[in-house]
Amino acid sequence: MSRAKLKDLIETKPPEVPDHPPCAFCGSEKTEFIALFGQFLLVSQYYCHNCHSAFEWCKWQDEGGNVKRNA
Numbered sequence: 001m002s003r004a005k006l007k008d009l010i011e012t013k014p015p016e017v018p019d020h021p022p023c024a025f026c027g028s029e030k031t032e033f034i035a036l037f038g039q040f041l042l043v044s045q046y047y048c049h050n051c052h053s054a055f056e057w058c059k060w061q062d063e064g065g066n067v068k069r070n071a
């Protein structure tokens with residue numbers, strides 16, 4: 001596998017992961033995707049440019065912000 005392809009895999013996020021989810025701390029949408037996997041496999045890591053905090057976004061949250069429990 002080429003280095004470019006590997007880089008592509010690492011930096012490409014799946015479509016179900018939002019580009020700019022609201023910050024967990026301040027609610028700002030000035031957020032940036034930084035990593036597909038956080039501390040747990042079901043979260044992605046984001047950085048908030050408003051309050052300069054990193055936070056984790058659960059991939060299985062619904063639009064109301066509740067974790068789906070019907071899996």
Ligand SMILES: [Zn+2]
Nearest residue numbers: 023026048051
């Ligand atoms: Zn914030």
